[in-house]
Amino acid sequence: MPFSQPKVANRFKCPSCGNDKDFFEIVDDVITTTHYVQNPDGSFTIEDRSSQSMGDVKLFCGNCDEDLTPFHQRFSEMIF
Numbered sequence: 001m002p003f004s005q006p007k008v009a010n011r012f013k014c015p016s017c018g019n020d021k022d023f024f025e026i027v028d029d030v031i032t033t034t035h036y037v038q039n040p041d042g043s044f045t046i047e048d049r050s051s052q053s054m055g056d057v058k059l060f061c062g063n064c065d066e067d068l069t070p071f072h073q074r075f076s077e078m079i080f
Contacts, residue, residue, distance in 0.1 A: 022062025
């Protein structure tokens with residue numbers, strides 16, 4: 001008998017299309033800081049990268065582009 005994965009009761013789905021896999025965020029007014037080190041051959045390597053959001057964060061369905069921003073808080077709590 002093959003093993004099946006248990007269903008997760010609180011899995012987030014797009015209410016428009018049912019997508020439960022692909023999502024994306026758009027953040028307004030972001031400051032991105034990247035620190036580089038130069039290698040002996042003249043190339044550069046990223047040493048550290050950080051970003052700070054100064055504006056609104058919006059969540060969208062990666063399948064149908066539905067605006068899911070009202071669900072962003074729940075989405076954020078589920079990022080591990």
